[in-house]
Amino acid sequence: MLRLLTFVSLSLIANSGFAQQFTEVTAEIGLDGLSGGTVSFVDFNNDNHIDINAGAQLWINQGDGTFQILPETGLPGNCVWADINNDGFKDAFCYSGPGYLFLNQAGKSLKNISDNLPDTPTKVSLGATMGDFNGDGLVDIYVGGYETPGYLPDAMYFNNGDTTFKEVWRTAGTTMPARGITTADYDEDGDLDIYVSNYRLVPNTLWQNDGNGTFAQVEREKKVDGDGGLGAWGHTIGSSFGDFNNDGHLDLFVGNFSHPPAYQDRPKFLKNLGPDSSFTFQDLSSEAGLGWQESFASPTLGDFDNDGLLDLYFTTVYPGDHCVLYKNLGNFKFQNVTATSGVSADLTYQAGWADLDGDGDLDLATRGRIYRNNNAASNYLRLVIKAKSPLDSNAIGAVARIKLGEKTLTRQVAVSTGQGNANSPILHFGLGDISGDVSVEFTWLGGGKKVFKLAANQLHQISIP
Numbered sequence: 001m002l003r004l005l006t007f008v009s010l011s012l013i014a015n016s017g018f019a020q021q022f023t024e025v026t027a028e029i030g031l032d033g034l035s036g037g038t039v040s041f042v043d044f045n046n047d048n049h050i051d052i053n054a055g056a057q058l059w060i061n062q063g064d065g066t067f068q069i070l071p072e073t074g075l076p077g078n079c080v081w082a083d084i085n086n087d088g089f090k091d092a093f094c095y096s097g098p099g100y101l102f103l104n105q106a107g108k109s110l111k112n113i114s115d116n117l118p119d120t121p122t123k124v125s126l127g128a129t130m131g132d133f134n135g136d137g138l139v140d141i142y143v144g145g146y147e148t149p150g151y152l153p154d155a156m157y158f159n160n161g162d163t164t165f166k167e168v169w170r171t172a173g174t175t176m177p178a179r180g181i182t183t184a185d186y187d188e189d190g191d192l193d194i195y196v197s198n199y200r201l202v203p204n205t206l207w208q209n210d211g212n213g214t215f216a217q218v219e220r221e222k223k224v225d226g227d228g229g230l231g232a233w234g235h236t237i238g239s240s241f242g243d244f245n246n247d248g249h250l251d252l253f254v255g256n257f258s259h260p261p262a263y264q265d266r267p268k269f270l271k272n273l274g275p276d277s278s279f280t281f282q283d284l285s286s287e288a289g290l291g292w293q294e295s296f297a298s299p300t301l302g303d304f305d306n307d308g309l310l311d312l313y314f315t316t317v318y319p320g321d322h323c324v325l326y327k328n329l330g331n332f333k334f335q336n337v338t339a340t341s342g343v344s345a346d347l348t349y350q351a352g353w354a355d356l357d358g359d360g361d362l363d364l365a366t367r368g369r370i371y372r373n374n375n376a377a378s379n380y381l382r383l384v385i386k387a388k389s390p391l392d393s394n395a396i397g398a399v400a401r402i403k404l405g406e407k408t409l410t411r412q413v414a415v416s417t418g419q420g421n422a423n424s425p426i427l428h429f430g431l432g433d434i435s436g437d438v439s440v441e442f443t444w445l446g447g448g449k450k451v452f453k454l455a456a457n458q459l460h461q462i463s464i465p
Contacts, residue, residue, distance in 0.1 A: 022342035022364065022371035029356070029370060030067045031059060035077075036368030038420035041354040042081040042090050044070075045107030048384055048459060050354045050424050052365065053079055053092070058110075065357030065372075073110050076100055080415050080422060082130040082139045083393045085163050088386075090394065095120070095128035095143050095420075103163060116164040121145065122152045127181040127238075129416040131192045131396040132445060134158055134213025139396065141165060142194055144178025151177050154196065158213065168213070176202050180238030180298065180419040184250045184412060185397055186272060187279040190447040192397040195224070195252065197236035197419070201264065203227070204236050204254065223281045224252060226265045234258060234265030237349070238298040238418035242310045244332055248401055248408035249274045252281060255299040255314060255418065258292070267296055267314070269332055284332040290314075291336060293321045298418035302353030302362045303328075306378030306430030308409055313343075313364060315351050315418075322346045323366060343371050352417075354424035355382065360457060362428055379431040381438065382459040385413055395464060398444040400427055404434060431456055 026034060035055030044051040049061035055077040059067040079092040079102075089104035099120040102110040122145035133140045138159035145152030155170040180197035187193065187208065194215070196205040203225035207215035219225040226233040234256035241250045249272040258264045269288045270281040295318030301310045309328035316323055323345040326334040348367035356363045360380040361373040381402070387395040395413050402409045411427040431438070435456050443449050444464055454460050 021340075021374045023374060024342070024344075024369055025372045026369045029065055029372075030062075031370055034059070034365075034368045034370070036348055036350055038078050039350050039352040039365045040079055040081055040422035041352055041365075041424045042422070043384075043425060044090065044104065046089060047107075048426070048461065049358065050356055050426065052354075052356075053081065054350070054365070054368070061356065065359075070109075073102075074112050075102065075110065078126075078420055080128050080130050082396060082415050084130075084139050084159060086138070086393045088393050090425075093117075093128060093130060093141050093143075095122070095125040097123065099125075099143060101163075101165075113163060117141075117157065118165065118167050121155055121170055124148050124152060126179050127197075127416065127420045129181045129183050129194065129414075131183050131415065133192055133194075133209060135191065135211055135446065136161075139394070140213070142181060144181050144196060145171075146179065146199075147177040151200075154178055156213075176205060179236060180255075180416075182239055182241055182417050183397065183414055184241035185399065185445070186241065186250050186252070188249075188275070190443075190445055192445060195239055195241070197239045197254070199235050199237065199257075201232045201235060203233050204239070222279065223283070224254070224270055226254060226256070226268065232261075232263045232265065236265075237296075238421075240299050240301045240417045241412065241414070242301040243408075243410035244269065244310055244328060245271065245330070246308065246407035246409055247274070248410055249279075250399075250410065250412065253299050253301065253312065255296055257294070257296055257317075259294060266292060267299075271332065288332050289329075289334045289336070290326065291324070293324075294318055295321045298349045298351050298421060300351040300353055300418050300421060300423060302364075302423065303428065303430040304353070304362050304364070304373060304375070306361060306375060306380050307432050308404065308407065308430050313351050313353070313366070315345070315348050315366065317347055317349065319347065323348065323351075345369065349419050350421065352421045352423050353428075355426065355428060358459070362424075379433070379435045379456045381429040381431060381440070381454060381456055383411075383427040383429075383440070384425075384459065384461040385427065385442065386461065386463050387444065388463060388465060394425065395444055398442060398464065400429075401441045401443075402429055402431075402438050403441075404431075404438070426459070
């Protein structure tokens with residue numbers, strides 16, 4: 001029986017000054033030699049400690065924020081993780097070449113079951129995502145096609161329920177080389193939609209799901225195609241969904257690489273206008289405070305200072321450009337705090353947030369380095385969401401919302417962000433000055449809803465029916 005939703009009316013007070021500092025600790029925590037390729041944070045052995053997959057490497061968290069490599073994984077590199085057989089352990093889809101599938105053996109090792117997946121048509125892929133796209137409780141696969149030779153199609157694979165997959169459709173007649181793929185129930189209708197970041201000055205793609213795994217292209221209608229004004233759009237490398245202004249709706253940041261010509265689309269902050277505007281997006285980039293660099297690449301979102309607002313880390317890949325950390329000031333205003341942050345990186349697509357040492361703040365992985373967050377003052381909430389059959393055990397697409405006064409903090413479970421990266425599967429809320437209990441509303445695919453009252457400054461494991 002569901003409890004009635006009663007939100008705690010509290011004030012969220014953002015920190016007025018910036019005193020945040022990161023420390024590079026890669027070697028100290030046992031990660032010397034960590035690959036600088038795309039990073040996926042995953043709880044491989046189901047112990048509620050975040051492990052790290054970077055390239056072909058899998059590093060296991062020892063429970064104290066230190067790591068040991070899992071030898072002989074067999075991974076070819078660049079993977080996304082989700083539980084394909086609902087046994088509670090996350091499996092790996094590696095999207096390089098023809099595509100590879102690995103079954104998690106109870107958190108001890110990986111078994112190559114790539115024969116269970118038809119060869120993908122992509123040959124070269126820079127991104128993929130996973131989720132239950134057709135509402136049958138099984139995790140499916142969407143893989144993006146890049147280029148070389150020519151432009152290669154994206155493809156969708158549905159899960160047959162026996163660890164095998166079937167191709168159900170692929171893009172055709174298009175020239176849309178995918179660089180990043182991310183998912184969200186942006187229109188709040190109880191199913192998982194897909195946003196594809198396309199390169200080469202062509203429109204990005206928003207696939208709107210009808211709940212049964214049939215998708216319609218709605219990027220132009222929803223104003224997320226990326227038209228730069230002269231029909232050139234952008235070189236989009238990666239994008240990320242997140243609620244920037246705490247209104248309860250998932251907004252979108254589009255991470256465009258842009259050469260000097262002004263008609264090429266710059267990176268975009270796109271506000272989700274919610275149900276009153278049919279979930280159309282509004283471009284608020286011009287006043288956001290984001291500076292221009294030519295080789296901006298892969299973005300990732302996380303509340304690194306625990307003030308309740310999602311901040312932005314954005315990578316670059318040209319010599320002379322530098323990765324940047326932007327603090328969210330609220331109301332779609334951002335401040336570059338890179339110089340005082342302690343984070344120093346360039347020439348990388350790697351970007352991901354996770355609380356690796358379990359101390360209540362988000363640490364950063366970028367360019368093969370781990371930057372430990374030294375914030376110890378603010379309050380937080382960490383959430384592990386599990387689902388029971390017939391839902392996928394990872395609850396991909398589930399959303400948690402906390403109402404604090406006039407603000408609604410929103411976080412979603414996703415397996416991909418930016419270009420090929422994945423943030424922590426443990427949802428993280430910064431709570432600012434709030435140290436008491438808070439009411440958390442959980443919604444999940446299919447339209448389910450449940451409310452829990454949870455204590456701050458703890459890790460909570462939530463089971464949804």
